[in-house]
Amino acid sequence: MKKIFEFLIIAILVVSCNPTLTTFTFIYNDEGPNREIALRMEELLESSFYNVDIKLIEGKSTDANLDSLVSEQVDIALVENYVNYQPGLNSAFSVYSEVLHIFYREGIDGSSFESLMVSGPVYIGREESPTYNLMMDLFDFYGLDPSILEVTFEMDQADIVVELTNLFTLQKLVGYDGFNLFSFDQVERLGSASTVEGIALKYPRLSPFVIPQKAYWGYTQEPIVTLSVDLIMVVRSGLLEVTVNDFTKTMLRNRQVFTTIDPLLFDGLKEDFNQGILNIPLHEGARTFLDRDEPSFFERYAELGGVILSIVIAIFSGIVSLTKWQAQKKKDKIDEFYEDLMNIKNTIPKIVEIPSAMTQVKRIHAAQNKAFEMLIAEKLVANDSFRIYMELSKETINELRGKMRMLKAKRERTTS
Incomplete structure (x- = not known):
């Protein structure tokens, strides 16, 4: 029995030291701070959950990333809330607002969006990218025919450069020396049916955004009125509710980890973000956290319970097998005593x-003593086989003593 308990303890230690590791694949486009955000998320999730491994993949394009989610090749992605909804996708939470920056070379007419777009080669991002799609909507809003514009996909050849990204650092702004930053309207008109409010009304995934005068050091002489769109964390719909709930809770409640990346993440990573603007519906796991409808104990630990049950069954089966093996081993031992006695x-x-008879009696006594020692050490069991052996050994000793009495009587008759 002692051996069985030792085996059970070892099995439990092995199980506890080798948890089931689950790998989740996380894809992102290396634009703006996305790579750093993904790295911070990887570190936070792996440090928060002992059985989670996050595998990061740099994507090629937003559409390709979404296709990977729909086909269940990846589990998590960072994408703009300017992508079209597809079955198999769900949102988890808003990360931060990407700001639309339209830079144009000095000397170009930037008095209006229409005059600006026809003033020279314009870079609007990669085809079918969120930046490209947003600009196509702006062309539609302003009634511009893209075919009459000089669109280029080479940023260094453009006189007008459009970037949908986070706030610029001073180092990155240096690359735009000789450029101005386009403003859609005067800041005083916000709240009074301004142009950006009209754009946001027609395209509700966009929001008005103001870059304050001093935010970009001396590069802007007045506040810049522009637009923004949320970057969101998207998951494949098949992810477990408990998994998405835990991931969402962990990242939103540890948003301080991300706020040093960019000031926009401070306001972006909030539990009370506007869920109504999401173009991709919330995953039920994220909704339960945001609505404080937490999973029950059984829902949360159902998968773990299944693993534990499997482990318990395996350990029980092992104990039964070990018990049978030990019983057979003890039977084999008592059989050796039987064979010697026979x-x-x-x-x-x-x-x-x-003397020969006396030697055999001593041999049986030694075997009896050894059998009792093994019984105390739990190498033999005090069952019917053991008791029968002891009775048979006593009977054999009596036969030997009877033989000795007969030999002694015979010897006395001979000498007389």
């Missing part, structure tokens, strides 16, 4: 001298 019993008729 060999002695078979030699009794051939014994012709008293």
